[in-house]
Amino acid sequence: MVSHQDDLWTPTTSAGRDGLAAIVARPERSVIAVDFDGTLAPIVADPEQARAHPDAVPALAALAPRVASVAVITGRPAGVAVRHGGFAGVPGLEHLVVLGHYGAERWDAVTGTVRAPAPHPGVAAVRSELPGVLGEFGLWHDTYVEEKGRAVAVHTRRAGDPQGAFETLRSPLGALASRHGLVVEPGRMVLELRPPGVDKGVALTEYVREVGAESVLYAGDDLGDLPAFAAVEKLRLEGVPGVLVAADTVIAELAERADLVLDGPSGVVALLAWLSQVPPAV
Numbered sequence: 001m002v003s004h005q006d007d008l009w010t011p012t013t014s015a016g017r018d019g020l021a022a023i024v025a026r027p028e029r030s031v032i033a034v035d036f037d038g039t040l041a042p043i044v045a046d047p048e049q050a051r052a053h054p055d056a057v058p059a060l061a062a063l064a065p066r067v068a069s070v071a072v073i074t075g076r077p078a079g080v081a082v083r084h085g086g087f088a089g090v091p092g093l094e095h096l097v098v099l100g101h102y103g104a105e106r107w108d109a110v111t112g113t114v115r116a117p118a119p120h121p122g123v124a125a126v127r128s129e130l131p132g133v134l135g136e137f138g139l140w141h142d143t144y145v146e147e148k149g150r151a152v153a154v155h156t157r158r159a160g161d162p163q164g165a166f167e168t169l170r171s172p173l174g175a176l177a178s179r180h181g182l183v184v185e186p187g188r189m190v191l192e193l194r195p196p197g198v199d200k201g202v203a204l205t206e207y208v209r210e211v212g213a214e215s216v217l218y219a220g221d222d223l224g225d226l227p228a229f230a231a232v233e234k235l236r237l238e239g240v241p242g243v244l245v246a247a248d249t250v251i252a253e254l255a256e257r258a259d260l261v262l263d264g265p266s267g268v269v270a271l272l273a274w275l276s277q278v279p280p281a282v
Contacts, residue, residue, distance in 0.1 A: 017259075019216070020243050022215035036050075040072065041084065055269045066275075073218075077150070082107050100116075103199075103203025134169075148194075166189055169191055187224055200224060221251065229257050245268065
């Protein structure tokens, strides 16, 4: 868990402490990367109503000028994350990028534009068959289908038995995805059908190397963040110090591998605010 010592955030692992020391010593050579839902924004029943914590943008705007870059890495479309986060046109956020769809899309604050490849054809095929699959299990009206453009996500949080609906749908949605060349990414009461070969770990590693960062911090809260944790662990072995932050304890594996475990988006935002103010030595 996070411990406080003279207002300093102290990782519980030696690797995490080395990572934090490197970030504080040379913030201009560090990348600070965070997930969106559950990390910067509280989890809500309707994903369309998710909004960044009210203190998130001020914290990011204060931090961004001090570091090489701040990256929001999310499964959402980049443009949606920008709107729900309130990131566009904010002074101080010129060094912010949003890597959407697990890195398949990219929004740069300096240009305000999104770059993305053509969508995978399997997404349209899955979208057309999804009502029949959900209806077969009597879950068409008990689930929420989130259209992501380059992916489709089925949320079971609204069902009478969210976990039961989640488990019921895992296998049939996996088969549906496989038929059309997609994969299923499970999360908190959500199953996302998306193209293979992209994940937050790939996105984070490529961005750290693009920037030439000498240290990295990643904060996340869900199963989809495990590849990013693995990427930081691999970067450490390559000589790039890093800090792993779990936004909460809901996903046990994430919390167990983390150097810091926080208390939700409010804790993440507080950490970002602290990083924006900490002097160049800890």
